[in-house]
Amino acid sequence: MRAEKITVQDVGKSYNTRHGPVMALDGITFSVAEGEFLCILGPSGCGKTTLLRILAGLEKEFSGWVEVRAAGSQKPINAMVFQENSVFPWMTVFDNVAYGLRMRRVPRELQRTVVQRYLELTGLAAFSRNYPHQLSGGMRQRVSVARAFANDPEILLLDEPFGALDEQNRLLLQQELLRIWELDRKTAVFITHSIDEAIGLGDRILVMTARPGRIKAILPIDLPRPRELVQIKGQPAFVALYQNIWKLLSEEVLRAREKEILPLALAEPGTKDDLYEKTISRG
Amino acid sequence: MLTEGRLSRIVSVLSPLFLLGLWETLARLNYLDVRLFSCPSRILGALFPLLWSGELLHHTLISLARIILGFFAGALPGVILGLSMGLFPMVRAMLEPMILATFPIPKLAIMPLILLVFGLGETSKVFTIAIGVFYLVLINTMTGVINIEPIYLDVAKNYWARRFDFYLTVAWPGALPMIFAGFRLGMGTALLLIVAAELSAARAGIGYMIWRAYDMFDIERMFVALMTMSLLGYVLAKGLDWLEARVIPWKQPSR
Numbered sequence: 001m002r003a004e005k006i007t008v009q010d011v012g013k014s015y016n017t018r019h020g021p022v023m024a025l026d027g028i029t030f031s032v033a034e035g036e037f038l039c040i041l042g043p044s045g046c047g048k049t050t051l052l053r054i055l056a057g058l059e060k061e062f063s064g065w066v067e068v069r070a071a072g073s074q075k076p077i078n079a080m081v082f083q084e085n086s087v088f089p090w091m092t093v094f095d096n097v098a099y100g101l102r103m104r105r106v107p108r109e110l111q112r113t114v115v116q117r118y119l120e121l122t123g124l125a126a127f128s129r130n131y132p133h134q135l136s137g138g139m140r141q142r143v144s145v146a147r148a149f150a151n152d153p154e155i156l157l158l159d160e161p162f163g164a165l166d167e168q169n170r171l172l173l174q175q176e177l178l179r180i181w182e183l184d185r186k187t188a189v190f191i192t193h194s195i196d197e198a199i200g201l202g203d204r205i206l207v208m209t210a211r212p213g214r215i216k217a218i219l220p221i222d223l224p225r226p227r228e229l230v231q232i233k234g235q236p237a238f239v240a241l242y243q244n245i246w247k248l249l250s251e252e253v254l255r256a257r258e259k260e261i262l263p264l265a266l267a268e269p270g271t272k273d274d275l276y277e278k279t280i281s282r283g
Numbered sequence: 284m285l286t287e288g289r290l291s292r293i294v295s296v297l298s299p300l301f302l303l304g305l306w307e308t309l310a311r312l313n314y315l316d317v318r319l320f321s322c323p324s325r326i327l328g329a330l331f332p333l334l335w336s337g338e339l340l341h342h343t344l345i346s347l348a349r350i351i352l353g354f355f356a357g358a359l360p361g362v363i364l365g366l367s368m369g370l371f372p373m374v375r376a377m378l379e380p381m382i383l384a385t386f387p388i389p390k391l392a393i394m395p396l397i398l399l400v401f402g403l404g405e406t407s408k409v410f411t412i413a414i415g416v417f418y419l420v421l422i423n424t425m426t427g428v429i430n431i432e433p434i435y436l437d438v439a440k441n442y443w444a445r446r447f448d449f450y451l452t453v454a455w456p457g458a459l460p461m462i463f464a465g466f467r468l469g470m471g472t473a474l475l476l477i478v479a480a481e482l483s484a485a486r487a488g489i490g491y492m493i494w495r496a497y498d499m500f501d502i503e504r505m506f507v508a509l510m511t512m513s514l515l516g517y518v519l520a521k522g523l524d525w526l527e528a529r530v531i532p533w534k535q536p537s538r
């Protein structure tokens with residue numbers, strides 16, 4: 001048994017909204033071992049992002065207990081790849097990838113070598129002087145991934161990094177991510193709502209219930225590494241896992257759908273399409 | 284070959300020429316009263332002496348100096364206060380009521396007060412422009428800071444940006460496009476205010492030229508001044524475009 005890197009104990013979180021409190025997470029308990037790649041799978045709105053933000057220390061108000069064991073080195077504890085486009089539009093690709101290093105006052109020379117390395121690993125080397133608006137969506141997500149890896153954190157937190165991409169791009173980036181991750185096998189928590197992705201990337205899969213997010217199951221994935229994502233898809237172990245997870249998830253998706261009328265009334269305050277969504281749901 | 288783009292460029296050159304021709308023709312045929320509306324040939328006739336004598340340049344430079352001085356005198360504190368109000372809720376709480384209460388006062392309405400305080404000299408003209416520019420830049424800058432996408436704040440936090448780093452790498456560049464929008468609005472107001480400011484107690488400037496021409500019923504001179512004003516506005520707007528392209532190289536070419 002490897003040492004535990006992340007421990008999450010009975011974590012709960014509820015948001016206060018105009019319509020009263022909304023429970024996003026409830027009784028979440030799990031741990032992630034040093035060097036493990038954990039995938040979290042769950043229906044939309046079940047609290048995956050909330051959980052990751054708690055792990056990242058971006059969300060401070062929650063109940064329960066979270067510990068990330070730092071190795072006591074100079075490395076930052078975590079780096080997050082955000083679900084939405086989080087690449088700074090006002091910085092070049094190079095400056096975006098160098099951001100964490102720059103903020104930590106890493107010597108310039110070292111910054112340059114590290115950034116160059118990850119630009120090459122993500123196939124962005126030719127674009128280092130470009131601004132994000134000159135890149136495709138897939139390339140922007142690559143920048144976001146490179147930025148997280150270049151910062152050399154103790155744990156990696158990835159929130160559906162490839163969710164907005166098309167099938168081919170996604171497969172390409174998944175394979176790329178695996179290849180980079182294999183280099184030093186950092187502890188990683190990876191959120192997705194694609195079953196394929198979870199099985200292909202993870203050592204274990206944590207399946208969550210519909211809101212309020214609870215843990216429905218934790219499943220080990222016994223596929224050998226390094227993996228070729230296209231090849232493992234046909235393997236019996238993959239198919240069996242896929243069917244098992246689909247059964248668990250479809251129950252939850254159906255359960256979430258039954259409550260569909262409720263979430264509309266509970267829509268987050270202040271979001272841009274707030275009014276719009278209300279308008280179409282009435283019409 | 285006549286492409287779409289080329290055709291539209293030809294049209295946009297021809298249509299003003301056509302209108303000028305029409306104006307001239309109507310004036311010559313006495314359908315337009317040249318005493319009120321003048322005509323292109325007469326305006327050109329008035330333009331050249333004003334150009335050769337250097338009089339037009341003199342007035343233009345004086346107005347330009349007032350605009351630029353007033354613009355900087357208003358924009359600089361506008362940016363600084365706008366950034367502070369956007370970044371520090373305490374500063375905002377302190378200043379916002381005053382700003383919001385005084386913003387709607389038309390700047391023209393306080394000109395008499397400005398004249399009383401600063402006298403008839405240059406200061407009052409520069410100050411009038413500065414105050415108009417100030418509010419627009421301030422409000423835009425503040426809005427620009429407040430409306431920075433929260434995701435960028437999360438990134439800064441997640442990557443350990445210190446306070447000052449955050450100002451430099453997120454708040455400032457994030458607000459820059461809005462700041463420039465404020466500059467643009469401010470420049471428009473500056474052009475409006477210069478004419479008003481030069482109405483009272485000025486001895487030079489394009490605005491002065493216009494009012495002088497009015498007193499003397501010199502329509503041609505007035506048209507020359509108006510054309511200069513329009514050219515001045517165009518040049519200043521292009522200047523801002525040029526500056527923006529250098530300061531905000533990441534901006535997508537949208538227009």
Ligand SMILES: Nc1ncnc2c1ncn2[C@@H]1O[C@H](COP(=O)(O)OP(=O)(O)OP(=O)(O)O)[C@@H](O)[C@H]1O
Pocket residue numbers: 015016017022023024042043044045046047048049050051083193211266267268269
């Ligand atoms: N700031 C907030 N204020 C109020 N409610 C919120 C806030 N953030 C999230 N929520 C609610 O908490 C629940 C969980 O949100 P979260 O973003 O964690 O879901 P998710 O699993 O990441 O969803 P998705 O797969 O669509 O990204 C949702 O119902 C959401 O409406």
Ligand SMILES: [Mg+2]
Pocket residue numbers: 048049050083159
């Ligand atoms: Mg999410």
